[in-house]
Amino acid sequence: MELSYADIKAAADRIGGRIRPVALAAGDRADTAGAPADPGELWFALEFMQHTGSFKARGALNFIRSHRDAGTLPEAGVTIASGGNAGLACAWAAAGQGVTATVFLPATAPAVKVDRLHGYGAQVRLLGEQYADALAACHEFAATSGALMSHAYDNPLIAAGAGTLMAEIHQRLPRLDTVVVAVGGGGLFAGIATAAHHYGIHTVAVEPEHCRALNAALAAGEPVDVEVNSVAADSLGARRATELAITAAQRSGARSVLVTDEQIIATRRILWAERRLAVEHAAATALAALTDEDIEPGRGYRPEPGERVCIILCGANTDPSDLLR
Template sequence: MHHQLTYGDIKTATDRISGRVRPVTLTPTPPAPGTIRTAHRGPRDRRDDRPEQPYELWLALEFMQHTGSFKARGAQNFIQAHRDAGTLPDAGVTIASGGNAGLACAWAAQQQGVRATVFLPTTAPAVKVGKLRGYGADVRLVGAEYAEALAACEEFAVTTGALASHAYDHPLIAAGAGTLLEEIHRQIPDLDTVVVAVGGGGLFAGVATAARHHGIRTVAVEPENCRALNAAIEAGRPVDVTVDSIAADSLGARRTSAMALHAAQQDDVYSVLVPDSEIVRARQALWDDRRIAVEYGAATALAALTCPDLPAQPASARGSYRPGSGEKVCVVLCGANTDPTTLISPEN
């Protein structure tokens, strides 16, 4: 039995975590010349004779969130909801993730004065282990692969009674992520389209559910070789995909959640695939033009607008999405946990 996310879940989460997360900063962004192309006519046929206008682009700077990614929202909502319901065990919370979800879980637990036990493979980078410990987490290094760390985490939850948190496949986590769209909509009430990168689908499920309530289109963007959601749409059910992309550290889910697939099957959702070369280019452009350093996963969303024309269709699109004339588009830059030395600084 899968919980289908509702707008009510997101509204509740918005109230619950208000004042506990940083409100998102939005910045209007003139597209860099020659990099961002518009469609001759948008997917919404406006049936009017007005001349073509460039579209309006906004960037949601969610990488400035606590812990450097949107995941702080879901983690805060998850722990707070359990605390409110009196279902938070003495053993605290546990998660297997060396990525943004683990950081967010450790941070939210520290905020709430709750114990967090984080399981990672022994191959985890020391910098991530250090960050997690900085948030007060008990870090346990188990096995050479994530699967082994996950098994140890599940065993720990069973033996200690600790509350297991999932990186993305949980309604409280996804609803927390959806609070981001609520904040965006509050600042741009007449937004037409929101563009988000998809890994496991927690951010997408939350954002798309809230967007649909407000009549906003959602464009879900994945690397060509990390297409868990795109493949699920094609198959009509979540399926395993191979994961091979420069953005795999944050978008490398083997399969999407049923919750994300359900959200993707609604009207006005576009699924877009972009090549790694365009992800690298979009990330570098953000640095060159605006001194914004984001992880590859965050640049993936922008790459949907900047990559050269490829045909795109609703819900099984491959390639790019083109905004229509005068369309208001917001691209979510979702995380900044990256190695900035991978950004090339041109010699001045």
């Protein structure tokens, strides 16, 4: 399965005017502890300001509107399994089209995400401890109810919608060299890498060392199951990467790097202390790759002098209370 730039362009036309254009903020050396003497340009894509608090709104809206246009939205509505953000986006997009959304989440999902789901009018079902548990239950519900099953990341419409973010970034920063993005199952990454490759922009994929689905797949040459054990697992805790993500990484020559939970936690606190940005651990994961002062092979990313880099801060559905301790 392969995603094309044409898919992303179609998604942009479909959801244009219904999502919030990405806000960009300039960074500086205080944001990257390991920056070289000439750090070039550093930018943050503040996508956590999107509807529902994450980039997921783009893919969900593209999915719902595509099926609406095709006349394939059933009376039973839509259903999705999600660690939280995809469910929020699906519920938001469905509500906008007058469609019922039934969302399955692991019982470990953050309460802030569960509360917001109820606020969007979704039917919420909590079970199991990992995303895979919720996914199995969602499959069963779709089969018995007739609901249209969406996916948190493994769907071309979802990935294409996410890719519209890169199209907006390029429009605002046409001379960009590199985009850095956190990876879970790979929906955001597939869209970003596909669009970035079209524009001649290099992509750096960042994962927690114990949630390394894409990194492990690229090493093995095929999708493989990995352990899921990270502070960012609620958003990045996929057991395996999608074919869409693997193909996009191989085709674009994306660089895959890992970071530790300690780096993620420290970076999230830096974003709060220096910029008053309260983001998810998943969002901090991308920037964490640039904050390591002692880069090891496969660990972190050090921009070249003069390199123009954009970090995607992908979501902020988080409890900020631990930032104040």
